[in-house]
């Protein structure tokens with residue numbers, strides 16, 4: 001995929017995505033919600049491929065939230081199977097061939113079946129040296145849970161109050177080496193964060209698209225990046241200061 005109208009010097013380094021709208025996609029077609037999740041897995045694969053082609057270094061996707069356990073039991077089971085069987089078995093080798101490094105973020109608690117954890121570990125292990133895009137699958141992930149877990153880590157370390165700062169907290173996040181997302185995308189026309197990466201998106205550009213996740217393809221990723229490149233990121237500075245700070 002060539003970059004066409006995108007500015008190669010201003011590509012987001014890290015794109016985070018809330019993959020929403022699977023259920024509505026299925027309903028529109030008179031299909032069970034589970035078919036939406038199946039189609040969503042395909043969309044994720046295509047998006048990972050597009051991220052590699054666009055040279056995006058980090059792609060983080062919200063696959064299953066700490067709140068999603070409250071869905072009907074059968075849907076939860078299906079979702080876990082789609083992730084563990086389709087994504088982590090069938091697709092794993094394809095992603096590996098594309099040079100994708102796959103990682104996971106979330107709580108490894110009793111609710112996640114052992115065999116799923118094992119498969120996640122195997123996948124991470126297999127792809128750990130890959131140099132193209134790092135795809136992080138947020139599974140049993142909650143932004144508040146992550147912050148709580150980081151605080152627990154600090155407390156367990158015996159940190160004194162004056163040792164608690166942003167850098168110390170960051171060291172205890174699930175993936176401390178991951179840069180903050182530059183671009184945050186949510187599909188399906190909903191305008192909310194739903195507990196995704198609360199700490200990390202403090203300065204991300206937010207882009208909301210109307211497309212339902214199973215229809216998401218490389219062209220939608222490009223559309224979001226195009227919108228991102230139209231924004232001016234100021235990080236607290238004035239527009240003038242920011243203009244001066246820009247190279248060139």
Ligand code: IPE
Pocket residue numbers: 019020021022023024025063064065068079188213
């Ligand atoms: C996103 O699609 C998938 C997950 C939350 C796991 P939804 O299943 O939330 O689809 P809608 O929002 O009901 O359409």
Ligand code: IPE
Pocket residue numbers: 018019020021062063064065068190192194
């Ligand atoms: C967010 O979508 C979670 C994932 C995409 C995994 P939801 O569909 O669960 O979010 P809400 O419930 O509409 O806020």
Ligand code: MG
Pocket residue numbers: 020021022
């Ligand atoms: Mg939803």
